[in-house]
Amino acid sequence: MSTIESPDRPRVAVVYGSASDAQTMSKAGATLQRFGVAYEEAVLSAHRAPRTLADWVEGLRGRGVEVVIAGAGLAAALPGTVAALTTLPVIGVPISGGALDGMDSMLAIAQMPPGVAVATVGLNNATNAAVLAVQILALADQRLAGKLETYKQDFERAAADGLARSTASAGASA
Ligand code: C2R
Numbered sequence: 230m231s232t233i234e235s236p237d238r239p240r241v242a243v244v245y246g247s248a249s250d251a252q253t254m255s256k257a258g259a260t261l262q263r264f265g266v267a268y269e270e271a272v273l274s275a276h277r278a279p280r281t282l283a284d285w286v287e288g289l290r291g292r293g294v295e296v297v298i299a300g301a302g303l304a305a306a307l308p309g310t311v312a313a314l315t316t317l318p319v320i321g322v323p324i325s326g327g328a329l330d331g332m333d334s335m336l337a338i339a340q341m342p343p344g345v346a347v348a349t350v351g352l353n354n355a356t357n358a359a360v361l362a363v364q365i366l367a368l369a370d371q372r373l374a375g376k377l378e379t380y381k382q383d384f385e386r387a388a389a390d391g392l393a394r395s396t397a398s399a400g401a402s403a
Pocket residue numbers: 245246247248249250273274275276277300301302303304305306307308324326
């Protein structure tokens with residue numbers, strides 16, 4: 230297991246099955262940082278090191294973690310296994326690659342049996358996993374809820390700016 234500790238008490242844990250997933254999963258960390266949410270990060274595998282994974286999951290609540298983001302490619306057992314071992318909410322990130330280019334991972338993470346829930350985001354979309362994690366935390370955190378409002382308003386503003394620009398350039402070329 231390799232872990233990267235955040236200086237503050239982590240509210241989110243970001244875990245992925247291999248160091249080869251690190252680049253894709255870095256978008257989760259970048260988004261959590263943007264919201265000022267402390268997180269811990271670990272490379273762990275349900276297939277390759279199941280006992281180490283179980284020990285890590287057991288310690289999550291004690292370390293202050295409230296939401297887990299779990300990313301894996303191929304026959305992705307990791308998010309489902311974490312969900313089986315904890316009652317914390319788990320958000321799964323399917324990762325592309327291999328012979329089926331992520332289709333295997335998407336189905337493995339989304340098609341959980343009833344009673345063991347994993348909220349699955351789109352292929353490689355670690356950004357949305359982090360946004361969803363922040364939304365869960367914001368249910369009981371007004372400061373974060375305010376930051377989410379601003380985040381959404383920024384999209385609205387960018388869309389309006391883009392529309393104004395394209396209208397202006399259409400006017401200039403008419
Ligand atoms: P390597 O590059 O280490 O061979 O890993 C990883 O998430 C990675 O995308 C290839 C892929 O295997 C995935 N992996 C899993 C699990 N452990 C590793 N899906 C698991 O436990 O689910």
